[in-house]
Amino acid sequence: xxxxxxxxxxxxxxxxxxxxxxxxxxxxxxxxxxxxxxxxxxxxxxxxxxxxxxxxxxxxxxxxxxxxxxxxxxxxxxxxxxxxxxxxxxxxxxxxxxxxxxxxxxxxxxxxxxxxxxxxxxxxxxxxxxxxxxxxxxxxxxxxxxxxxxxxxxxxxxxxxxxxxxxxxxxxxxxxxxxxxxxxxxxxxxxxxxxxxxxxxxxxxxxxxxxxxxxxxxxxxxxxxxxxxxxxxxxxxxxxxxxxxxxxxxxxxxxxxxxxxxxxxxxxxxxxxxxxxxxxxxxxxxxxxxxxxxxxxxxxxxxxxxxxxxxxxxxxxxxxxxx
Amino acid sequence: xxxxxxxxxxxxxxxxxxxxxxxxxxxxxxxxxxxxxxxxxxxxxxxxxxxxxxxxxxxxxxxxxxxxxxxxxxxxxxxxxxxxxxxxxxxxxxxxxxxxxxxxxxxxxxxxxxxxxxxxxxxxxxxxxxxxxxxxxxxxxxxxxxxxxxxxxxxxxxxxxxxxxxxxxxxxxxxxxxxxxxxxxxxxxxxxxxxxxxxxxxxxxxxxxxxxxxxxxxxxxxxxxxxxxxxxxxxxxxxxxxxxxxx
Ligand SMILES: Cc1cc2nc3c(=O)[nH]c(=O)nc-3n(C[C@H](O)[C@H](O)[C@H](O)COP(=O)(O)OP(=O)(O)OC[C@H]3O[C@@H](n4cnc5c(N)ncnc54)[C@H](O)[C@@H]3O)c2cc1C
Ligand SMILES: Nc1ncnc2c1ncn2[C@@H]1O[C@H](COP(=O)(O)O)[C@@H](O)[C@H]1O
Numbered sequence: 001x002x003x004x005x006x007x008x009x010x011x012x013x014x015x016x017x018x019x020x021x022x023x024x025x026x027x028x029x030x031x032x033x034x035x036x037x038x039x040x041x042x043x044x045x046x047x048x049x050x051x052x053x054x055x056x057x058x059x060x061x062x063x064x065x066x067x068x069x070x071x072x073x074x075x076x077x078x079x080x081x082x083x084x085x086x087x088x089x090x091x092x093x094x095x096x097x098x099x100x101x102x103x104x105x106x107x108x109x110x111x112x113x114x115x116x117x118x119x120x121x122x123x124x125x126x127x128x129x130x131x132x133x134x135x136x137x138x139x140x141x142x143x144x145x146x147x148x149x150x151x152x153x154x155x156x157x158x159x160x161x162x163x164x165x166x167x168x169x170x171x172x173x174x175x176x177x178x179x180x181x182x183x184x185x186x187x188x189x190x191x192x193x194x195x196x197x198x199x200x201x202x203x204x205x206x207x208x209x210x211x212x213x214x215x216x217x218x219x220x221x222x223x224x225x226x227x228x229x230x231x232x233x234x235x236x237x238x239x240x241x242x243x244x245x246x247x248x249x250x251x252x253x254x255x256x257x258x259x260x261x262x263x264x265x266x267x268x269x270x271x272x273x274x275x276x277x278x279x280x281x282x283x284x285x286x287x288x289x290x291x292x293x294x295x296x297x298x299x300x301x302x303x304x305x306x307x308x309x310x311x312x313x314x315x316x317x318x319x320x321x322x323x
Numbered sequence: 324x325x326x327x328x329x330x331x332x333x334x335x336x337x338x339x340x341x342x343x344x345x346x347x348x349x350x351x352x353x354x355x356x357x358x359x360x361x362x363x364x365x366x367x368x369x370x371x372x373x374x375x376x377x378x379x380x381x382x383x384x385x386x387x388x389x390x391x392x393x394x395x396x397x398x399x400x401x402x403x404x405x406x407x408x409x410x411x412x413x414x415x416x417x418x419x420x421x422x423x424x425x426x427x428x429x430x431x432x433x434x435x436x437x438x439x440x441x442x443x444x445x446x447x448x449x450x451x452x453x454x455x456x457x458x459x460x461x462x463x464x465x466x467x468x469x470x471x472x473x474x475x476x477x478x479x480x481x482x483x484x485x486x487x488x489x490x491x492x493x494x495x496x497x498x499x500x501x502x503x504x505x506x507x508x509x510x511x512x513x514x515x516x517x518x519x520x521x522x523x524x525x526x527x528x529x530x531x532x533x534x535x536x537x538x539x540x541x542x543x544x545x546x547x548x549x550x551x552x553x554x555x556x557x558x559x560x561x562x563x564x565x566x567x568x569x570x
Contacts, residue, residue, distance in 0.1 A: 010483040017483065069487070072452065072462050097481040101464035104452030107418065113533035114417065117446050129537060136443050138340045142538045153448075183461040187477070187488040197484030203570065227570055238501070245467060245502040246481070251336050251443055252360045253501055260569040271336045274443075277542075281567045283559070284548070294548050299562060303553030315560040319570070 003029040003036040004088035005056065006079065008098050011189070012045035012068075016200050017094035019054060019161035021154055025092040026055025026164060028121055032090075039082045039175070041075055042068040052170035053163045060086070060175040067179075069186035070098055076105040078177040083110060083149070085175070093153040096199060103153045112149035119158040133158070136251045136274035156199055157257035157278070196230045198247065203229030203260045204279070206249065207237065208272075210265020210286065210305060214242035219309045220264060226316045232256070234266050250275035265305045268293025285309065324380040326370045327433040328404065329424055329450065331414070332388060332395040333359040333443045342539040349444070349539070358395050361439025363402065364506040365499035369469055370437055371403035372504055377471075381405050383431060387414045387423045393522065401509035401517035412527035417445075421453030422530035428458055434493045435476075440465055440500035451498035461495050467502030 005025035008018045022038060029036035037058040038051060048059045062078055079102065083091065091106065093099035095117060107114035115130045119140065123129040127144055133155050134141045198204065205224040207217060217231070224231045231247060238248040249256055251271040257278035264285045266272060273296050276282070284297040287304050294300045301308050317323070334340075335355035343350045358367075367384075374380040384407040386396050396407045410423045428436060436458075438451035448464075455462030467486070468479035476495060479488050479502075509517075551559045563570045 008483065015483050069489075070482075072455070072464070076456065096483050097465045098483070100448040101452060101462065101480075104417070104421075104449040105456040105462065107449070107533070108421070108453050108456035111533070114449055115534060116448055131540075132446075134444060134446055134539070135334075135340045136446060138542075139342075140540045140542065141445075141536045142540070144535045144537050145533070146535065147533050183491060184463065185490045187490055189482065189485060189487050191485035200484065246486070248501055252364070260563065260567070274336070281563070281569045283563070294550075296545060297548040298545070298567065299559060300548045300550050301553050301556065301559060302550065308553055308556055311556040312560065315557045316570070318557075319560055319564060 002034045002086055002088050003090045003092065004082060004086055005036060005038045005092045006094070006099065006102065007038045007040040007051070007059065008094050008096065009040055009042060009044050011191070012043060014044070014046045014051070016161060017096045017099070017156060020157075020159050021092050021094045022051060022054035022056055023162045023164070024121070024154055024159045028090060028092070029055070031121060032124060037086055037088070038170070039079065041078055048172045049169045052168035053165060054161065055164040055168070056170050058171045058173055060173055062175050062177050066182070070101065071182050071184040072101045072105050074180050074182055075102050076109050077180040079106050080109050081177045082175065089149050091149070091151045093151070095154045095156045099153050103151055107151050110149050111147065112151050113145035113147040114151040114153070115143045115145060116153035117155045118152045119155050122152070133278070137255055137278050138274060155257070192246075196228070198230045198232055198249070198254060198256060201230035202258050203227045204232050204256060204258045205229055205262045205264070206232035206234070206266060206276075207264050208234040208266030209236050216306070217243065219313065223262070223309060223313050223316065226313065226320060226322065229258070229260070234272050263293055264309060266293060267291050268296060324373070324377055324435070325431065325433045326373065326380060326382045326435045326437065327428055327431060328362070328367050328370050328382060328384050329436070329438040330362045330367065330384050330386045330396060330399045331359045331439070331442050332356045332386070332392045336360070336443065340541070346539045347537070356395060358399055359439050359442050361441060361443070361500060363399065365501065365503040366437035366439050367399055367402055367404065368504035368507055369499055371507075373471060374403070383408065383433070385410070385424055385427050387412055387420045389413060396522060397517050398509065400520045400522070401513040402507060403513065404520070406521040406523070408523045408525060410527050411524050415532035416534045417447045417449040417453060418534070419530050419532040421450045421457060423527055424450070425454050425457035426528040427525070428454065436460070436494070436496040438496070438498045440498050448498070451496055455496035458496070461491050463489060463491060463495065464498045465500050466497050467500055469497060469503060
C-alpha cells in the first residue's frame, strides 16, 4: 500500500504539473498513513533527488532515451509493472495531455477506478470519494472509487506545488521494465518558444472580438510579457485565425485557472466563462457596461480597450520599475 | 476504410446547471440537448473530411444511451454519418461506456476510432484511452490535426507547452479537439437523408462500472465586481498589487 505519482517530464525537464501531482500524492500518503514514491520515464536533465522536497521518498526511473516520447501503450506497461513492484494502491497523474492519455489505459489494464479532474484530496472517512470538476468548471461532483486500486488525475492548478521538507532527498532508483512494442513514432516536437505555456501561466491576458483585428494584439502581448504571463483569446478570434488555435480558451478550448485572468474586449459568453471561471482573480475591460463578463469579474473597467490598455501598460511599467 | 465516431449527448452549452434529488441528479427538465461539441465539431467532421477524399470510406456512429439520445444521433447522421448504433443503456461511468463501445468496435472491425477530447458535462477525457486499451490499439489523445496516407496516419497532439507530431499505423484510436476540423451545420439534404439512414439498437454487453457519482455541488457565488473608473488605471494596478496580491 503506497501512493505512486507519475512524474511527467517534457524534454528532460520536470514541469509544474508534475510538482503539483507530487505534492498532492505525498499529502494523500500522509493522510492515509503510507509513503509516496514517484516514477519518471525517459532521460531527465533536472535533479531528481531534490524532488524529495515535495514529500516523496523514492523516484523510480526508467532512463531509456527510447522513452523520451510518449507511447501510451508502452508507458502503461511500465506503470503496471511499477504498481506491482511498489504495491501502490493509489496512482496520481497530472491533468495535462500526457496524464489524460496514459491514465485511462492504466485504468483498464489494472481494472482500477479512475477519476479525472480532481480538485481536492480524497475523503477517506467512509470509502474513497474524490471531488472533481464537472460541467466544464460550472459544478463539482463527488465521485466514489469502488476498486482496490485507484487512479486520480488532477485538475491543472487546482492543487499548489508545496515544498514540505526543504532538504529532503529522494532516493533515485533505476527501474528495469519490460517494454511493449512501440506503435506511436514521434516525428517532431514544436514548443512555443520563449513564452510561458498557457496551461502553466499564473497570469493570462486574453483578447476577444472587441479588439477588432490581429494587428491590435501588440498591446495584449506587451501587457502579458510585462506581467510574466501568457496570452489567450476567445473562440471567434481563433476561428478567424487572428490568433493560433492553442490560445482558444473556454468550453470547447482550453480550461485554465491562473491567479489572474485579464479579459479585454470579451463579452463573457457562458461558453467562454466555462474555461476561465476557476481563475482566482478576474479583471474585465469592456466598453459595454452590460457585458455579462462583469458579473463574473472581481475588478472591472468600463472603457475603450484602445485607451485603457496602453495606460495599464504604463502603470505596470511603473510598478515593475521598467523604463 | 471504416471509421467509428463516438457520439455523446450533452446539455446545451448555455443550459443552467442545477441539481435535484438532494443534489444527486442533474436537473434535466427543460434542458436542450446537443451533440457534445468535441464529438460533433472535431471528431465527426474530421471523419466526414476523410470520407470526402476517399469516397469508399464508411462512417459509423456509436452512442451509449437510452432512447432519448436518438434526436442527437439523427442530427449526427444528418451531418454525414452513414449509419448509427445505439447501445441501449445508461452511460454509468467511463469504464462501462468504453466497454460497450469496445464491444461494438470488435464486431465492426474499424480502421479508425474517433472520440471527442471530453464530454462537456462529465469532463472525463477517459473513454477514448479506455477503448484503445480494451482493443489493444494505439491511442493518441488531444489531437488537433490528422492526416491519412494510405494505412499510416500523421497526427499532431497537444503536449505540455506545445505540440508533437506522431506517426501511427492504423488501426488507431484518436481523441479530437480544436484545430482538428471546422464546425459545419447540417443542410436540408443531409437532414432528409438522415431519416432513412439505419439506426440500429443493441442491448448492452455485461460490464462493470468502477465509479459512481455520489453528489453534485455548485461553486460559491462571486462577491460582485469592483468597478474602477476608466481614467484611473493606476488604481486597478494598485488593487491588483496590494489587495488581490496577484501582480
Ligand atoms: C457550443 C458552443 C461552444 C462555444 N465554445 C466557446 C469557447 O470555448 N470559448 C469562447 O470564447 N467562445 C465559445 N463559444 C462562443 C461564445 O458563445 C461567444 O460567441 C464568444 O465567446 C464571443 O467572443 P467575444 O467575446 O470575443 O466576442 P463578442 O461576443 O463579439 O464580444 C466582443 C466584446 O468586446 C466589447 N468591445 C468592443 N469594442 C471594444 C473596445 N474598443 N474596447 C473594449 N471592449 C470592446 C463588446 O462590448 C463585446 O462585449 C461557443 C459557442 C457555442 C455555441
Ligand atoms: N455515452 C457515450 N456514448 C458514446 N460515446 C461517448 C459516450 N460518452 C463518452 N463518449 C465519447 O468519449 C469521449 C470522451 O468522453 P469522457 O471520457 O466522458 O470525457 C466523448 O467526447 C465521446 O466521443
